[in-house]
């Protein structure tokens with residue numbers, strides 16, 4: 412928590428000090444009020460006191476109350492400013508950190524948990540500062556200051572106040588013991604709830620199509636009930652809190668007055684009035700002591716959750732991306748678009764066994780290298796290693812004769828154009844999607860964008876949009892078909908003019924004709940660009956310069972379609988399962 416508070420700016424620290432002074436002022440003013448009450452009771456005892464004499468201390472009491480009210484408004488204003496400013500900064504840092512994460516760190520936390528940490532957890536911190544600054548400082552200051560005011564007074568009254576304070580301390584301890592662990596659970600339950608909600612929303616069509624609403628409802632209900640139970644528990648504790656506090660403060664007043672009756676009875680003559688006056692003033696101060704403890708108790712309702720949230724935010728800020736990039740520019744060579752895999756072995760983080768074993772292959776500029784194999788054989792994994800989405804475990808991976816680790820991130824991303832299995836479009840327009848990011852081809856003009864769209868076979872449907880390039884793209888590109896999304900994603904990468912294009916099953920949603928057209932135009936228009944293609948359809952890869960056949964992470968064959976069809980059993984099985992001998996021979 413303190414680590415997060417360290418992120419406050421100089422201005423915010425100054426505001427904390429000013430707030431502290433205003434809180435002192437507020438408490439001082441509030442504790443001055445009983446003095447005037449004492450004056451009034453003294454004046455009432457003196458014979459010949461007129462109403463006008465009481466008005467002066469009366470107005471002073473009103474003035475003090477108003478001044479204290481103004482001071483509390485100022486503290487509230489500053490607290491809100493500090494809370495909003497600090498959390499804005501931390502939110503930015505968390506977002507930045509998550510942006511730098513590699514896939515394995517995102518997998519480590521899970522997406523819903525990262526969303527909760529950036530939103531809900533930060534709200535807890537914001538609440539703690541906004542409400543807590545008043546409560547944390549004001550509670551102890553009021554309690555201690557009020558105790559010094561009544562110290563040395565009648566011991567019987569002090570003893571009753573001591574009993575009330577003891578009772579409050581017991582309450583504080585009980586809250587710490589019982590409520591804190593429950594609050595610690597809330598955030599992880601919220602993660603779970605977010606995860607289920609997210610999954611349900613993403614898969615809503617599947618849920619409906621399979622009549623699986625009840626199944627999903629049951630999953631949601633479990634998490635929902637768990638959260639409700641914790642909230643109910645906290646609510647019940649809170650509902651007990653207020654009556655218990657009233658009971659303590661009323662009991663204290665009653666105790667002081669009850670003892671007072673005996674003291675007044677025992678006093679003689681004018682002393683009776685003095686004891687009565689002291690009793691009224693003592694009660695006011697004793698109430699302030701109780702109020703101080705009530706404020707301190709309130710913080711224990713906010714603090715446990717905020718502590719857990721702070722820890723969860725720190726976890727995100729502390730976890731350094733497992734893949735670090737150098738800042739040093741790599742020495743440029745004449746070699747462009749060359750890829751070398753030498754004995755590359757790879758295991759996913761936290762996995763026991765490698766999914767790739769001793770993979771060897773090379774590709775040079777302009778070549779098309781294709782990967783084929785059964786599902787789970789490691790085709791996509793090979794492609795993910797090239798832009799360093801994951802780090803190889805053993806062996807060497809070179810691009811243009813330099814190890815991939817020698818490249819700064821921007822440079823590597825300029826060289827490689829990677830199109831993932833699931834195309835990702837962002838909300839905005841077609842143009843904003845095309846123009847996002849930077850590369851050596853930037854800034855992009857309409858001519859460059861249109862050329863990229865044309866190569867990707869996307870120009871025709873973009874032209875059909877009334878707004879053309881300015882047509883709206885919904886979040887996730889949901890207003891485009893699967894094939895259209897794939898083509899827009901391909902166009903976006905082509906516009907960057909990378910040396911190496913990586914297509915991870917990017918033609919799967921295209922019809923046979925578009926697939927063929929796209930591949931032949933890629934060959935014609937981008938003859939210098941190295942193309943790596945993972946595809947399920949043999950027809951998509953059969954004209955590649957080199958085909959790598961994978962089985963359970965091992966390369967079990969490589970060569971051209973003709974070579975493999977003649978010699979490689981795995982390739983033959985895949986090929987014959989999709990096309991007839993005549994079709995294969997014809998192609």
Ligand SMILES: Nc1ncnc2c1ncn2[C@@H]1O[C@H](COP(=O)(O)OP(=O)(O)OP(=O)(O)O)[C@@H](O)[C@H]1O
Pocket residue numbers: 759762766784785786787788789790791792793
């Ligand atoms: N992010 C991941 N974390 C852990 N294991 C993974 C991850 N992604 C893939 N795997 C595992 O790695 C193996 C290879 O997966 P990969 O996606 O490379 O296969 P693929 O040949 O591309 O399959 P497909 O054709 O079905 O896309 C699989 O056994 C899979 O379970």
